[in-house]
Amino acid sequence: MSVLTDFSAARPATWPTIDADHFAVHALGDGWAEVTEGTAAAWERARYEWDVRRRRVTVTTHDSKVFGPGGGWVFQLTPETAGTRVDIELTRTPATFGRRLLAALLPLVAPRSLRKSFAAALQAS
Numbered sequence: 001m002s003v004l005t006d007f008s009a010a011r012p013a014t015w016p017t018i019d020a021d022h023f024a025v026h027a028l029g030d031g032w033a034e035v036t037e038g039t040a041a042a043w044e045r046a047r048y049e050w051d052v053r054r055r056r057v058t059v060t061t062h063d064s065k066v067f068g069p070g071g072g073w074v075f076q077l078t079p080e081t082a083g084t085r086v087d088i089e090l091t092r093t094p095a096t097f098g099r100r101l102l103a104a105l106l107p108l109v110a111p112r113s114l115r116k117s118f119a120a121a122l123q124a125s
Helices: 097-124
Strands: 024-029 032-038 043-051 056-064 072-080 083-091
Touching: none
Parallel strands: none
Antiparallel strands: 024 032, 032 043, 043 056, 056 072, 072 083
8 A cells, every 4th residue: 555655755666657857746645646657658647546445546547648637447456365466447539530549559568567567666665
């Protein structure tokens, strides 16, 4: 949970898909944050909300260079003997044909790509 909800200046160093030039915390509260993060090629402004008791982090996309507004992520954390299983649900609501095509390809490429990009960050804590 802590690596998903750490919005300190260290976040870009933890997540390989975020660079410091495309990371900004717009607002931060108890159990929520609104941030822009990503890279020049693919950034997203989103609202994070988390519930420690339910072990869930929900990310709602407000704007995105690639997909535009709508959709988001849900991270569900489940304790296991050797650590924590993280189930990720990704939803995209693209408005243009090109973005719809890209979204259609996500189920084919996203599982492996997400596993690779999240592995180092999620194993770090």
